[in-house]
Amino acid sequence: MALVEELRAALGPNAVLTDTDVTSAYQRDMMPLAPFGTPLAVVLPTGTEQVQAVVRACAAAGVPIVPRGAGSGLSGAANAVDGCVVLVTTKMNAIVEIDADNRLAVVEPGVVNLDLRGAVEKNGLFYPPDPSSYDWCTIGGNLSTNAGGLCCVKYGVTTDSVLGLEVVLADGELLKTGRRTVKGVAGYDLTKLFIGSEGTLGVITRATLALRPLPQAPVTLVAAFTSTEAAGAAVSAVVREGLVPSLMEIMDRTSIEAVELYLKTELGAGPGCAALLICQSDTGVETGMRELAVIEELCRNAGAELVYATEDVSEGRDLLTARRAVLTALEVYGAWLTDDVCVPRTRIAELIAGCERVSAEVGLRIAVVGHAGDGNMHPTIVYDPASEDEFARARKAFDDILAIGLGLGGTVTGEHGIGKIKREWLEREIGPVGLRVHREIKRALDPGNLFNPGSMFSL
């Protein structure tokens, strides 16, 4: 095949994989529902010029490109389509520069989120975005999905930490967007257009990221509620009071039970507990504990059975470990399918109640865990992967939950993206005019439909 030969000539033979035993590892991400195809080849460029060569060769051959980071995504956005070239950015993993005096870093897309966090921490700095997969996902994937995490209630999502990008366009030209300064309004905000575009408009080969001062060690509060309504009321009260904790997570009863089973530990929630709230403040022990004292009072007023606040960093870390273990823990029951709806913060309890209804209707366990502070919930459906019937019911529950989220004034994706799993939901959310504008922009920047065709929406 001429294209494969051309790619090998440009990248070297070891950077172009065609053996299906090997390429199958790059066919899909972590979302079991999303369709995926068989790639013609998987390429692992080591630099921007190699990416440009791949783009030009594929454009000339009319072969689509699916950009991919570590494959930790939960929307199928990085899933291969038949006959495509999967462009994997993990070998482009240099931290090019850390400029502590201007609080910025310049990185290649293959840098693992955790590696960047560690490197900037040595300079007393902080890169906030912390998706659950932060110990293996890459910055390139985070940029492409505009990833969130636990930090968002205080520090925003990925797009809020980006100053500029370098992007290889569909004709192989290199676009530089943004700047190295804190502010700048020269022209359209192309940086934020590419962030969250899920690999449909170009390949990001470099990013200039805004860093923050390293926060103080967090203090932690956990509150147990006998109803999800009470937990939701506590969240609303915290927002209304004008507090901005650095983290505010919720776990429902199913999540708590799974984690307790999996970690063989007691979270201290008690048998009647319907929901746990975990809050942190990173403003220093003194002001942080004062903030938590206010949150404690608001939780008690909302009906919390038990509230515990601690300045012990390791206790806080253990609680977060439990929170982060929910998805893995659910595997004690079967395979899981995690959803990603974000609702106005006042509607969280209604969303959880809706998930309980769906669970009863489809006859499957649904755990609700999520970022209560920003309303981004991850109802997670547990099913037997060997049962086609259970899989179909899981899929139905997945969609029913999206409809509930939209009905509550929410969005069908708070941080995972549309990808290949929620395409039909995009138009339901943004409407026909919004979809038309998407198509106009896609056609303007990628007239040959080279990048990730059919993902997010079809032309």
Added chain:
Amino acid sequence: MALVEELRAALGPNAVLTDTDVTSAYQRDMMPLAPFGTPLAVVLPTGTEQVQAVVRACAAAGVPIVPRGAGSGLSGAANAVDGCVVLVTTKMNAIVEIDADNRLAVVEPGVVNLDLRGAVEKNGLFYPPDPSSYDWCTIGGNLSTNAGGLCCVKYGVTTDSVLGLEVVLADGELLKTGRRTVKGVAGYDLTKLFIGSEGTLGVITRATLALRPLPQAPVTLVAAFTSTEAAGAAVSAVVREGLVPSLMEIMDRTSIEAVELYLKTELGAGPGCAALLICQSDTGVETGMRELAVIEELCRNAGAELVYATEDVSEGRDLLTARRAVLTALEVYGAWLTDDVCVPRTRIAELIAGCERVSAEVGLRIAVVGHAGDGNMHPTIVYDPASEDEFARARKAFDDILAIGLGLGGTVTGEHGIGKIKREWLEREIGPVGLRVHREIKRALDPGNLFNPGSMFSL
């Protein structure tokens, strides 16, 4: 004229102005250098449907539309072109909703920034963007220019406070972007594409804005330096120390002298003072004064002659009044022309030194005032408006300062925009590929070049 009749039929006769004595008030904004033309008509729609009617009528007639808010802009972006319709949004000035529990507001574009601030403050909430003209500029103009202000060092620019928009497109259709939730990644970030697009892509008719808890009353520090290098070093030290003051402004000697003359007051800077830094913290008296104590030490280490910190709110307000008075105060010397370069925070002193060189070269007074905390400087050139020669030298100084800013790794506009005054600078900053992408997006969304043609860039 058929178009004017059609507009009168749609909007009512009083909402369509054609008398040149009246329309001349809508010909230009506050930037004296920018070209402006004579409009065919000025329209003042009162609602989205009227905007749609105007857009459809103008599109059919092939008459361009220049959207305009209050006209406080400093780039000529809202300046009329010959034969256009100026679409003024000031009559669409309803605060549609304030949802305190979800910390958001829904507004029409004609709401004055200060009116919104006051309305949300009554709900214990805060809308951060505070451009200098906040007492008369409108939210629509703020959105179109992605306006900044004094708040940015801690709270970011306008785009950081927007959740969603409604925009009338070139064919009159209404696009709804974004959401009411804190997070959301369904599709491209169209919201942030329209923000800062300076009226070239559509007419914003509604915005959903993210609000923050009302901060504490600020504590204030002022430090006087005998050299701008020392002041710049103090700024760098504050950034490096990981501090995030809520405001950090710089005034050079020329600014200080002008304000002292104008306000007939002493700022206490002393005769040898080359620069003043004004800092505030809004984290409460106790932690704020602690933060200011650290800043005080850093300023002294950098060579400050005099440092004064106060928790007296009215003293802080007086200092800010002085800071905000600089441009008006410069009118004691002549007309002013304010520039808007943003440089990495470590390069501020070099920029000021560059402005001193330019001042000597062109033989005109240049005052430097700006947002030191984010590197966004407003070197302001004073000239005699009656002298063609001085005007030409002022224009040269304006451009020379932009070149210095770019050379220091900065941007030609931190918050004012490109408009009709910096068009040739856009390509110099973003390069030919960047400009090409701008044109592709413009053509995709506004194929007839209906909106603000020739502003920002030419097709």
